[in-house]
Amino acid sequence: MAHEELELKLKTQIIKYLNLMELEPADIKTDAPLFGPDSPIDLDSIDAIELSVLLEREYDLKITDPKQGKKVMASVEKMIEYIVANDKA
Amino acid sequence: MFIKDLSCISAQETYHNSVFTDGVKDIEDLKIWAQEPDYKDIIPAGMLRRMSKLVRMSVATAGPFMEEHKNLGGVIFGSSNGSVDRSMRFLRQIIQYEEGTLTPTDFVQSTPNCVAGVLALMGNITGYNTTHVNQGLSFESSILDALLLFEEGKVSQLLLGGGDELSEANYNIESQRDLYKEESIATSTLLRSETKGTLPGEGVAMFVVEAEKTKESLAEIIDVDMIHHASKQEVAEKAVQFLNKNGLKPSDIDAVIMGRNGDVRTDNFYDHLQNELFPEQGIIVYKSLTGDYYSVSAVATWLATKVLSGTQLPSECIWKPLNNQPKTILLYNNCEGKQHGFVLMRGVYSSTSSE
Numbered sequence: 001m002a003h004e005e006l007e008l009k010l011k012t013q014i015i016k017y018l019n020l021m022e023l024e025p026a027d028i029k030t031d032a033p034l035f036g037p038d039s040p041i042d043l044d045s046i047d048a049i050e051l052s053v054l055l056e057r058e059y060d061l062k063i064t065d066p067k068q069g070k071k072v073m074a075s076v077e078k079m080i081e082y083i084v085a086n087d088k089a
Numbered sequence: 090m091f092i093k094d095l096s097c098i099s100a101q102e103t104y105h106n107s108v109f110t111d112g113v114k115d116i117e118d119l120k121i122w123a124q125e126p127d128y129k130d131i132i133p134a135g136m137l138r139r140m141s142k143l144v145r146m147s148v149a150t151a152g153p154f155m156e157e158h159k160n161l162g163g164v165i166f167g168s169s170n171g172s173v174d175r176s177m178r179f180l181r182q183i184i185q186y187e188e189g190t191l192t193p194t195d196f197v198q199s200t201p202n203c204v205a206g207v208l209a210l211m212g213n214i215t216g217y218n219t220t221h222v223n224q225g226l227s228f229e230s231s232i233l234d235a236l237l238l239f240e241e242g243k244v245s246q247l248l249l250g251g252g253d254e255l256s257e258a259n260y261n262i263e264s265q266r267d268l269y270k271e272e273s274i275a276t277s278t279l280l281r282s283e284t285k286g287t288l289p290g291e292g293v294a295m296f297v298v299e300a301e302k303t304k305e306s307l308a309e310i311i312d313v314d315m316i317h318h319a320s321k322q323e324v325a326e327k328a329v330q331f332l333n334k335n336g337l338k339p340s341d342i343d344a345v346i347m348g349r350n351g352d353v354r355t356d357n358f359y360d361h362l363q364n365e366l367f368p369e370q371g372i373i374v375y376k377s378l379t380g381d382y383y384s385v386s387a388v389a390t391w392l393a394t395k396v397l398s399g400t401q402l403p404s405e406c407i408w409k410p411l412n413n414q415p416k417t418i419l420l421y422n423n424c425e426g427k428q429h430g431f432v433l434m435r436g437v438y439s440s441t442s443s444e
Contacts (some may be wrong), residue, residue, distance in 0.1 A: 016194070019138040042135065046193055053192050062190075 001089045004081055014076070017054045024049050028074045048073060055079070059088040090239050090298045091437065093246075094158065096150040097391045098123050099292035099379045100276075104149070109395070113405040117275040120255055121290035121353050121380030125149075141172035143254040143293070144207055150295040151248055153307075155212035160245030163217030164205040167227030167251035169383030171201030174256035184403040208248060216244060225424020227251060228387045232313040232432060239300040246300075251387030252293030260289060268425070270351075275406065276304050279351035279377045287350035290380020291346055294387035296394075297403040302437060308397040311335055311433040312392070321361040324429050328366060328421065331431050343415035344371040344396070346389045347408065348422030350381040355426035362421060363409075371411030373418075378405060386422045386430055393418045399438040 011025035020041065032064075033039040035048070038044050043051075055061040061083065063069045074084045083089050097103040100121045101114055114124075121143050123146060128137050131149045140148065147166070154161070163332035176199040182191050197203060202220035209218050217238060228251030235249050263269065270286040279288055299306070314331045316324060332338055345367050347359045363372060373396070396402060396415055420432040 018193075021138060022134060044135075046139070049193050056190050057186065071148050 003080065006083065006089050007076065010076060010079060010083070011057055013054055014051070017050050024060070028076060030080075033075055034073060051079075055083075059083050059086075061088055064087055090236055090300060090310050091302045092296050092308045092310065092390075092394050093299050093305050094154055094297040094347060095301065095307070095391055095394055096153065097294040097297065097388060098125060098146045098150055098252075098291065099294075099388055100124055100290055101378050103217055103292075103388075103391070108378070108403065109400055112365050113403045115275050115277045117273055119270065119273050120260060121276065121288050122255060123291045123293075139194050140207075141175045141197065141203070141254065142291075143168065143172045143252060144198060144204055146291075147204045147250065147252055147295065148207060148211065148291040150293050151208050151250060152211065153293065154248060154297050155208075159245060160246040161212055161297070162246055163238065164208050164212075164214055164220075164248045165217070165219050165221070165231045165238075166201075166205040166208075167221045167229075167231035167384045167387065168204060168253050169222055169224045169227045170253050170259055171203065172199050172220070172254060172256075173259040173262070174254070175199035177256075177258040180401075186213065188413065190216070201351065204250075204252070204424050212248070214248065216301065217247075223428075224225040225383050225422070225428040226315050226430050228384045228390070229315050229430035232310060232390075233315075235298055236310070239298075242300075244300070245284070247298050248295065249298045250295035251384035252380040252388075253291055253384050254292035255289055255382065264394050268352075276377050278379070280349050280356075280408070280430065281372060282351045283353050285352060285354050287352045287376070290376070290382050290385065292379055292382070292385070292388055294391040296390070299331050305350050305439045308394040309435050309437055311435060313433070314431045316429045318427055319429060321358055324423070325362055326366045327429070328362060328419070328431060331433070332419070335433055337417070337433075339366040340369075341418045342367060342370055342417055343413065344373055344411055346393055346418060346420045347375040348376060348377065348381075348389060348420075349408070350376045355423060358423050358429070359421070361430060367419075368443070369407070369412070371407070371415065372409035373406050373411075374408045376404055378403075383424065386432065387422060389420045390424060390432060390434070393420055393432075393434045397434060398421045
Protein backbone atom coordinates (compact mmCIF):
# COMPACT_ATOMS: atom_id res chain seq x y z
CA MET A 1 0.00 0.00 0.00
CA ALA A 2 1.31 3.45 -0.91
CA HIS A 3 2.37 5.73 1.92
CA GLU A 4 -0.31 8.31 1.11
CA GLU A 5 -2.99 5.66 0.97
CA LEU A 6 -1.94 4.19 4.34
CA GLU A 7 -1.74 7.69 5.83
CA LEU A 8 -5.34 8.50 4.81
CA LYS A 9 -6.58 5.11 5.97
CA LEU A 10 -4.88 5.42 9.38
CA LYS A 11 -6.09 8.98 9.97
CA THR A 12 -9.65 7.93 9.09
CA GLN A 13 -9.37 5.05 11.56
CA ILE A 14 -8.00 7.34 14.28
CA ILE A 15 -10.97 9.69 13.81
CA LYS A 16 -13.36 6.75 14.03
CA TYR A 17 -11.77 5.05 17.05
CA LEU A 18 -11.33 8.26 19.04
CA ASN A 19 -14.64 9.76 17.86
CA LEU A 20 -12.91 12.96 16.72
CA MET A 21 -16.02 13.89 14.76
CA GLU A 22 -15.07 17.53 14.36
CA LEU A 23 -11.90 16.57 12.46
CA GLU A 24 -11.21 15.54 8.84
CA PRO A 25 -8.16 13.37 8.01
CA ALA A 26 -6.42 16.45 6.59
CA ASP A 27 -6.74 18.18 9.98
CA ILE A 28 -4.39 15.63 11.58
CA LYS A 29 -0.79 16.55 10.78
CA THR A 30 1.23 13.45 9.96
CA ASP A 31 4.38 14.49 11.81
CA ALA A 32 2.78 16.41 14.69
CA PRO A 33 2.78 14.85 18.21
CA LEU A 34 -0.43 13.03 19.11
CA PHE A 35 0.10 13.49 22.85
CA GLY A 36 1.46 16.15 25.17
CA PRO A 37 1.36 19.95 25.32
CA ASP A 38 2.69 20.37 21.76
CA SER A 39 -0.02 18.16 20.26
CA PRO A 40 -2.64 20.02 18.17
CA ILE A 41 -5.26 17.38 19.06
CA ASP A 42 -4.17 16.81 22.68
CA LEU A 43 -4.92 13.10 23.19
CA ASP A 44 -4.87 11.48 26.64
CA SER A 45 -4.18 8.10 28.26
CA ILE A 46 -7.57 6.61 27.34
CA ASP A 47 -6.89 7.58 23.72
CA ALA A 48 -3.57 5.71 23.98
CA ILE A 49 -5.49 2.54 24.87
CA GLU A 50 -7.92 3.18 22.00
CA LEU A 51 -4.96 3.54 19.59
CA SER A 52 -3.42 0.29 20.80
CA VAL A 53 -6.80 -1.41 20.21
CA LEU A 54 -6.82 0.14 16.71
CA LEU A 55 -3.37 -1.29 15.91
CA GLU A 56 -4.36 -4.71 17.18
CA ARG A 57 -7.73 -4.91 15.40
CA GLU A 58 -6.85 -3.24 12.12
CA TYR A 59 -3.19 -4.27 11.69
CA ASP A 60 -2.80 -7.30 13.93
CA LEU A 61 -0.09 -5.52 15.92
CA LYS A 62 -0.14 -5.98 19.68
CA ILE A 63 1.74 -3.52 21.87
CA THR A 64 2.64 -5.03 25.21
CA ASP A 65 5.50 -2.76 26.31
CA PRO A 66 4.31 0.73 27.43
CA LYS A 67 7.70 2.24 26.46
CA GLN A 68 7.35 0.84 22.97
CA GLY A 69 3.77 2.19 22.83
CA LYS A 70 4.97 5.68 23.68
CA LYS A 71 7.39 5.62 20.74
CA VAL A 72 5.01 3.94 18.27
CA MET A 73 2.13 6.31 19.01
CA ALA A 74 4.17 9.51 19.13
CA SER A 75 2.75 10.67 15.78
CA VAL A 76 0.86 9.34 12.75
CA GLU A 77 4.22 9.13 10.95
CA LYS A 78 5.65 6.89 13.72
CA MET A 79 2.56 4.67 13.59
CA ILE A 80 2.96 4.30 9.81
CA GLU A 81 6.64 3.43 10.24
CA TYR A 82 5.71 0.76 12.79
CA ILE A 83 3.01 -0.73 10.56
CA VAL A 84 5.33 -0.80 7.53
CA ALA A 85 8.28 -2.19 9.54
CA ASN A 86 6.08 -5.10 10.62
CA ASP A 87 4.91 -5.68 7.06
CA LYS A 88 1.26 -4.95 7.93
CA ALA A 89 0.57 -2.13 5.50
CA MET B 90 -36.36 19.07 51.12
CA PHE B 91 -36.38 22.14 48.93
CA ILE B 92 -35.64 22.56 45.25
CA LYS B 93 -33.29 25.45 44.62
CA ASP B 94 -32.46 25.02 40.94
CA LEU B 95 -33.54 22.80 38.07
CA SER B 96 -32.85 21.97 34.44
CA CYS B 97 -34.41 19.60 31.95
CA ILE B 98 -33.79 18.14 28.51
CA SER B 99 -36.78 16.42 26.93
CA ALA B 100 -38.48 16.04 23.56
CA GLN B 101 -39.78 19.59 24.02
CA GLU B 102 -37.68 22.72 24.27
CA THR B 103 -37.38 22.52 28.05
CA TYR B 104 -33.67 23.28 28.27
CA HIS B 105 -34.19 26.98 27.64
CA ASN B 106 -37.80 26.87 28.89
CA SER B 107 -39.21 28.07 25.58
CA VAL B 108 -41.85 25.31 25.70
CA PHE B 109 -43.72 27.71 27.98
CA THR B 110 -43.52 30.61 25.53
CA ASP B 111 -43.26 29.07 22.06
CA GLY B 112 -45.62 26.18 22.67
CA VAL B 113 -45.57 22.41 22.52
CA LYS B 114 -44.20 20.61 19.49
CA ASP B 115 -46.44 17.87 18.08
CA ILE B 116 -44.31 14.89 17.09
CA GLU B 117 -45.42 11.98 14.89
CA ASP B 118 -42.97 9.13 15.22
CA LEU B 119 -42.57 5.74 16.82
CA LYS B 120 -39.79 7.15 19.03
CA ILE B 121 -39.80 10.50 20.83
CA TRP B 122 -36.22 11.72 20.75
CA ALA B 123 -34.92 14.41 23.08
CA GLN B 124 -34.36 17.87 21.72
CA GLU B 125 -30.72 18.21 22.65
CA PRO B 126 -29.10 21.64 22.94
CA ASP B 127 -26.02 22.64 20.99
CA TYR B 128 -23.39 21.11 23.27
CA LYS B 129 -20.45 22.99 21.77
CA ASP B 130 -21.04 25.94 24.07
CA ILE B 131 -21.74 23.76 27.10
CA ILE B 132 -19.31 20.80 27.10
CA PRO B 133 -15.61 20.94 26.08
CA ALA B 134 -15.08 19.08 22.76
CA GLY B 135 -12.45 16.80 24.31
CA MET B 136 -15.00 15.51 26.83
CA LEU B 137 -18.01 15.53 24.52
CA ARG B 138 -16.51 13.11 22.01
CA ARG B 139 -16.47 10.29 24.55
CA MET B 140 -19.88 10.87 26.11
CA SER B 141 -22.90 8.68 25.56
CA LYS B 142 -26.17 10.51 24.94
CA LEU B 143 -27.32 10.02 28.55
CA VAL B 144 -24.04 11.38 29.90
CA ARG B 145 -24.01 14.43 27.64
CA MET B 146 -27.66 15.26 28.44
CA SER B 147 -26.86 14.91 32.15
CA VAL B 148 -23.69 17.00 31.95
CA ALA B 149 -25.51 19.70 29.97
CA THR B 150 -28.29 19.93 32.57
CA ALA B 151 -26.15 19.65 35.70
CA GLY B 152 -22.95 21.28 34.44
CA PRO B 153 -24.07 24.88 35.01
CA PHE B 154 -25.02 23.97 38.62
CA MET B 155 -21.37 23.24 39.38
CA GLU B 156 -20.51 26.89 38.78
CA GLU B 157 -23.49 28.33 40.60
CA HIS B 158 -23.84 26.06 43.65
CA LYS B 159 -20.62 25.52 45.56
CA ASN B 160 -22.02 23.52 48.45
CA LEU B 161 -23.05 20.31 46.64
CA GLY B 162 -22.35 17.48 49.07
CA GLY B 163 -23.28 14.51 46.89
CA VAL B 164 -24.85 13.20 43.70
CA ILE B 165 -27.94 10.97 43.53
CA PHE B 166 -29.15 9.88 40.11
CA GLY B 167 -31.93 7.59 38.93
CA SER B 168 -31.57 5.74 35.63
CA SER B 169 -32.95 2.30 34.94
CA ASN B 170 -31.06 1.61 31.75
CA GLY B 171 -27.97 3.79 31.75
CA SER B 172 -26.53 3.87 28.26
CA VAL B 173 -27.83 0.65 26.76
CA ASP B 174 -26.51 1.54 23.33
CA ARG B 175 -22.93 1.60 24.65
CA SER B 176 -23.55 -1.63 26.59
CA MET B 177 -24.68 -3.35 23.39
CA ARG B 178 -21.70 -2.02 21.45
CA PHE B 179 -19.39 -3.34 24.14
CA LEU B 180 -21.07 -6.76 24.16
CA ARG B 181 -20.96 -6.95 20.35
CA GLN B 182 -17.23 -6.22 20.46
CA ILE B 183 -16.67 -9.10 22.88
CA ILE B 184 -18.22 -11.44 20.33
CA GLN B 185 -16.71 -9.82 17.23
CA TYR B 186 -13.16 -9.78 18.60
CA GLU B 187 -13.47 -13.10 20.42
CA GLU B 188 -12.93 -11.64 23.88
CA GLY B 189 -9.74 -9.89 22.74
CA THR B 190 -8.67 -6.35 23.61
CA LEU B 191 -11.69 -4.09 24.07
CA THR B 192 -11.99 -0.33 23.92
CA PRO B 193 -12.44 1.21 27.36
CA THR B 194 -14.74 4.07 26.33
CA ASP B 195 -17.82 2.00 25.51
CA PHE B 196 -17.47 0.13 28.77
CA VAL B 197 -17.06 3.14 31.06
CA GLN B 198 -19.90 4.98 29.33
CA SER B 199 -22.34 2.08 29.45
CA THR B 200 -23.25 1.77 33.12
CA PRO B 201 -25.99 3.83 34.81
CA ASN B 202 -23.60 5.06 37.51
CA CYS B 203 -21.34 6.62 34.90
CA VAL B 204 -23.50 9.77 35.03
CA ALA B 205 -23.10 10.34 38.78
CA GLY B 206 -19.39 9.54 38.47
CA VAL B 207 -18.77 12.04 35.67
CA LEU B 208 -20.73 14.74 37.50
CA ALA B 209 -18.76 14.13 40.70
CA LEU B 210 -15.48 14.42 38.80
CA MET B 211 -16.58 17.58 37.01
CA GLY B 212 -17.81 19.29 40.16
CA ASN B 213 -15.19 17.83 42.50
CA ILE B 214 -18.05 16.46 44.60
CA THR B 215 -16.24 13.93 46.75
CA GLY B 216 -19.16 13.03 49.04
CA TYR B 217 -22.10 10.65 48.68
CA ASN B 218 -22.52 9.22 45.18
CA THR B 219 -25.28 6.76 44.36
CA THR B 220 -27.30 5.64 41.35
CA HIS B 221 -30.71 4.00 41.66
CA VAL B 222 -31.59 1.62 38.86
CA ASN B 223 -34.88 0.07 39.95
CA GLN B 224 -36.79 0.50 36.71
CA GLY B 225 -39.92 2.68 36.97
CA LEU B 226 -39.10 3.77 40.51
CA SER B 227 -35.51 4.85 39.86
CA PHE B 228 -36.21 8.53 40.41
CA GLU B 229 -38.64 8.01 43.30
CA SER B 230 -35.93 5.94 45.02
CA SER B 231 -33.45 8.77 44.39
CA ILE B 232 -35.81 11.21 46.08
CA LEU B 233 -36.17 8.86 49.05
CA ASP B 234 -32.39 8.56 49.28
CA ALA B 235 -32.01 12.35 49.31
CA LEU B 236 -34.73 12.80 51.95
CA LEU B 237 -33.07 10.20 54.19
CA LEU B 238 -29.65 11.74 53.72
CA PHE B 239 -30.96 15.16 54.71
CA GLU B 240 -32.70 13.57 57.69
CA GLU B 241 -29.34 12.24 58.87
CA GLY B 242 -28.02 15.78 58.68
CA LYS B 243 -24.84 14.80 56.86
CA VAL B 244 -25.24 17.18 53.93
CA SER B 245 -27.10 20.41 53.32
CA GLN B 246 -27.20 20.45 49.51
CA LEU B 247 -27.34 17.68 46.89
CA LEU B 248 -27.44 17.20 43.16
CA LEU B 249 -30.48 15.03 42.40
CA GLY B 250 -31.51 13.83 38.95
CA GLY B 251 -33.13 11.24 36.79
CA GLY B 252 -32.81 10.29 33.15
CA ASP B 253 -32.70 7.60 30.51
CA GLU B 254 -31.74 7.57 26.86
CA LEU B 255 -33.56 6.06 23.92
CA SER B 256 -31.57 4.02 21.43
CA GLU B 257 -32.21 1.43 18.76
CA ALA B 258 -30.85 -1.15 21.23
CA ASN B 259 -33.29 -0.52 24.06
CA TYR B 260 -36.16 0.13 21.62
CA ASN B 261 -35.64 -3.31 20.13
CA ILE B 262 -35.34 -4.94 23.55
CA GLU B 263 -38.43 -3.27 25.02
CA SER B 264 -40.45 -3.83 21.84
CA GLN B 265 -40.10 -7.54 22.48
CA ARG B 266 -42.07 -6.93 25.68
CA ASP B 267 -44.94 -5.33 23.73
CA LEU B 268 -44.52 -1.98 25.50
CA TYR B 269 -44.79 0.36 22.53
CA LYS B 270 -47.34 1.44 19.95
CA GLU B 271 -47.06 -0.50 16.72
CA GLU B 272 -48.50 2.39 14.72
CA SER B 273 -46.95 5.82 14.35
CA ILE B 274 -49.22 8.40 15.99
CA ALA B 275 -48.93 12.07 16.86
CA THR B 276 -48.00 12.84 20.46
CA SER B 277 -51.06 15.12 20.65
CA THR B 278 -53.31 12.07 20.24
CA LEU B 279 -51.28 9.67 22.41
CA LEU B 280 -53.25 9.95 25.63
CA ARG B 281 -56.61 9.34 23.96
CA SER B 282 -55.41 6.66 21.56
CA GLU B 283 -57.18 3.82 23.44
CA THR B 284 -54.81 1.20 22.07
CA LYS B 285 -52.13 -0.80 23.79
CA GLY B 286 -48.57 0.48 24.17
CA THR B 287 -47.06 3.92 24.52
CA LEU B 288 -44.43 6.03 22.75
CA PRO B 289 -40.89 5.63 24.10
CA GLY B 290 -39.07 8.82 25.02
CA GLU B 291 -35.88 10.00 26.66
CA GLY B 292 -34.61 12.90 28.70
CA VAL B 293 -32.92 14.11 31.87
CA ALA B 294 -34.08 16.40 34.66
CA MET B 295 -31.64 17.67 37.29
CA PHE B 296 -32.24 19.47 40.57
CA VAL B 297 -30.22 21.18 43.24
CA VAL B 298 -32.00 20.27 46.49
CA GLU B 299 -31.41 21.54 50.00
CA ALA B 300 -32.35 20.42 53.49
CA GLU B 301 -33.50 23.87 54.54
CA LYS B 302 -35.74 26.43 52.94
CA THR B 303 -34.03 29.59 51.74
CA LYS B 304 -35.25 32.67 49.90
CA GLU B 305 -34.11 30.97 46.69
CA SER B 306 -36.24 27.85 47.24
CA LEU B 307 -38.67 27.17 44.41
CA ALA B 308 -40.74 24.26 45.79
CA GLU B 309 -40.69 21.64 48.48
CA ILE B 310 -40.64 17.87 48.04
CA ILE B 311 -42.49 16.80 51.17
CA ASP B 312 -42.44 13.03 50.84
CA VAL B 313 -42.27 10.07 48.46
CA ASP B 314 -43.75 6.59 48.56
CA MET B 315 -44.03 3.51 46.36
CA ILE B 316 -46.03 0.32 46.02
CA HIS B 317 -45.48 -2.71 43.76
CA HIS B 318 -47.88 -5.15 42.11
CA ALA B 319 -51.02 -3.61 43.59
CA SER B 320 -54.63 -3.51 42.37
CA LYS B 321 -56.32 -0.23 41.47
CA GLN B 322 -58.06 -0.19 44.85
CA GLU B 323 -54.80 -0.89 46.69
CA VAL B 324 -53.11 1.97 44.82
CA ALA B 325 -55.94 4.32 45.85
CA GLU B 326 -55.68 3.13 49.46
CA LYS B 327 -51.92 3.68 49.34
CA ALA B 328 -52.45 7.24 48.09
CA VAL B 329 -54.80 8.02 50.98
CA GLN B 330 -52.40 6.43 53.46
CA PHE B 331 -49.51 8.45 52.00
CA LEU B 332 -51.45 11.71 52.27
CA ASN B 333 -52.63 10.91 55.81
CA LYS B 334 -49.06 10.22 56.86
CA ASN B 335 -48.30 13.78 55.83
CA GLY B 336 -51.32 15.25 57.60
CA LEU B 337 -53.36 15.64 54.43
CA LYS B 338 -56.48 14.19 52.86
CA PRO B 339 -57.29 13.98 49.12
CA SER B 340 -59.37 17.17 49.21
CA ASP B 341 -56.26 19.09 50.39
CA ILE B 342 -54.56 18.38 47.04
CA ASP B 343 -54.97 21.17 44.46
CA ALA B 344 -53.74 19.25 41.42
CA VAL B 345 -52.50 15.81 40.50
CA ILE B 346 -49.75 15.28 37.93
CA MET B 347 -50.48 11.93 36.37
CA GLY B 348 -48.17 9.81 34.26
CA ARG B 349 -50.85 8.74 31.76
CA ASN B 350 -49.05 7.30 28.75
CA GLY B 351 -51.85 6.30 26.37
CA ASP B 352 -51.54 2.57 27.08
CA VAL B 353 -55.11 1.35 27.45
CA ARG B 354 -53.87 -1.55 29.61
CA THR B 355 -52.53 0.65 32.42
CA ASP B 356 -54.16 4.09 32.14
CA ASN B 357 -57.13 2.72 34.09
CA PHE B 358 -55.05 3.14 37.27
CA TYR B 359 -55.13 6.90 36.62
CA ASP B 360 -58.87 6.84 35.83
CA HIS B 361 -59.56 5.01 39.07
CA LEU B 362 -57.45 7.35 41.19
CA GLN B 363 -59.03 10.41 39.58
CA ASN B 364 -62.59 9.14 39.96
CA GLU B 365 -62.18 7.76 43.48
CA LEU B 366 -60.03 10.39 45.16
CA PHE B 367 -59.61 13.49 43.03
CA PRO B 368 -62.89 14.12 41.13
CA GLU B 369 -62.74 17.88 41.68
CA GLN B 370 -59.02 18.52 41.30
CA GLY B 371 -57.15 19.73 38.25
CA ILE B 372 -55.23 16.98 36.45
CA ILE B 373 -51.91 17.65 34.70
CA VAL B 374 -50.30 15.26 32.19
CA TYR B 375 -46.91 15.33 30.49
CA LYS B 376 -46.05 12.11 28.66
CA SER B 377 -47.82 13.39 25.54
CA LEU B 378 -44.96 15.91 25.45
CA THR B 379 -42.05 13.69 26.38
CA GLY B 380 -42.88 10.06 25.64
CA ASP B 381 -42.45 7.49 28.39
CA TYR B 382 -39.28 6.11 29.99
CA TYR B 383 -38.31 4.66 33.33
CA SER B 384 -37.11 7.82 35.08
CA VAL B 385 -39.68 10.14 33.48
CA SER B 386 -41.11 11.12 36.88
CA ALA B 387 -38.08 13.44 37.11
CA VAL B 388 -39.76 15.45 34.34
CA ALA B 389 -43.02 15.41 36.34
CA THR B 390 -41.08 16.82 39.32
CA TRP B 391 -39.55 19.47 37.06
CA LEU B 392 -43.05 20.37 35.79
CA ALA B 393 -44.50 20.45 39.32
CA THR B 394 -41.74 22.84 40.41
CA LYS B 395 -42.55 25.09 37.47
CA VAL B 396 -46.26 25.10 38.32
CA LEU B 397 -45.67 25.69 42.04
CA SER B 398 -43.35 28.59 41.30
CA GLY B 399 -45.99 30.28 39.14
CA THR B 400 -45.25 29.21 35.55
CA GLN B 401 -48.29 28.98 33.29
CA LEU B 402 -48.52 25.52 31.75
CA PRO B 403 -49.20 24.92 28.05
CA SER B 404 -52.78 23.78 27.39
CA GLU B 405 -51.44 20.40 26.20
CA CYS B 406 -50.53 19.61 29.83
CA ILE B 407 -54.06 20.14 31.12
CA TRP B 408 -56.09 16.93 31.27
CA LYS B 409 -58.68 18.50 33.57
CA PRO B 410 -58.66 22.27 34.19
CA LEU B 411 -57.04 23.61 37.32
CA ASN B 412 -59.36 25.35 39.77
CA ASN B 413 -56.73 27.80 40.96
CA GLN B 414 -52.96 28.28 41.24
CA PRO B 415 -51.93 24.94 42.80
CA LYS B 416 -50.19 25.07 46.16
CA THR B 417 -50.06 21.37 46.95
CA ILE B 418 -49.51 18.79 44.20
CA LEU B 419 -49.49 15.01 44.20
CA LEU B 420 -47.46 13.25 41.50
CA TYR B 421 -48.54 9.74 40.61
CA ASN B 422 -46.86 7.57 38.02
CA ASN B 423 -47.07 3.88 37.30
CA CYS B 424 -44.65 1.81 35.27
CA GLU B 425 -46.39 -0.90 33.28
CA GLY B 426 -49.13 -1.04 35.93
CA LYS B 427 -46.69 -2.75 38.30
CA GLN B 428 -44.57 -0.09 39.98
CA HIS B 429 -46.45 2.86 41.45
CA GLY B 430 -44.73 6.00 42.72
CA PHE B 431 -46.12 8.97 44.64
CA VAL B 432 -44.38 12.29 45.26
CA LEU B 433 -45.93 15.04 47.36
CA MET B 434 -44.88 18.61 46.65
CA ARG B 435 -45.94 22.09 47.64
CA GLY B 436 -45.14 25.68 46.89
CA VAL B 437 -42.72 27.27 49.32
CA TYR B 438 -45.17 29.96 50.35
CA SER B 439 -48.17 27.62 50.52
CA SER B 440 -50.74 28.35 53.21
CA THR B 441 -50.89 24.61 53.92
CA SER B 442 -47.26 24.68 55.01
CA SER B 443 -46.74 23.02 58.35
CA GLU B 444 -43.94 25.38 59.34
